[in-house]
Amino acid sequence: MELRASKPDRTGRAGTLRGVLPDLCGCVSIEGVAAKKAAAMRRTDASVEEFLAQVPYGQRRENARRLCAMMQEITGEPPALSGTSIVGFGTYHYRYASG
Numbered sequence: 001m002e003l004r005a006s007k008p009d010r011t012g013r014a015g016t017l018r019g020v021l022p023d024l025c026g027c028v029s030i031e032g033v034a035a036k037k038a039a040a041m042r043r044t045d046a047s048v049e050e051f052l053a054q055v056p057y058g059q060r061r062e063n064a065r066r067l068c069a070m071m072q073e074i075t076g077e078p079p080a081l082s083g084t085s086i087v088g089f090g091t092y093h094y095r096y097a098s099g
Helices: 034-041 048-053 058-075
Strands: 002-008 014-018 079-082 086-089
Touching (some): 048 086, 058 079
Antiparallel strands (some): 014 086
């Protein structure tokens, strides 16, 4: 499972759940995919619970629900679905020295 930074929590760590289901987080090439990537990162009104209910295999589904609850407790933010397969907690705007 891969954790991707999205918003620092109380401990300074950050998290977005990726990889709860295999093959949900495909590689994104630098060239020509900016529009696709942007759409995948937009928050949707889709239900996180409905998404987690579709996780195959009972144990994996239960683990996904527990992890979601832990992330919500740690970040203090409710879960939200971005795109069709990324469960995130809060937002964070990165600022780089280059702009």
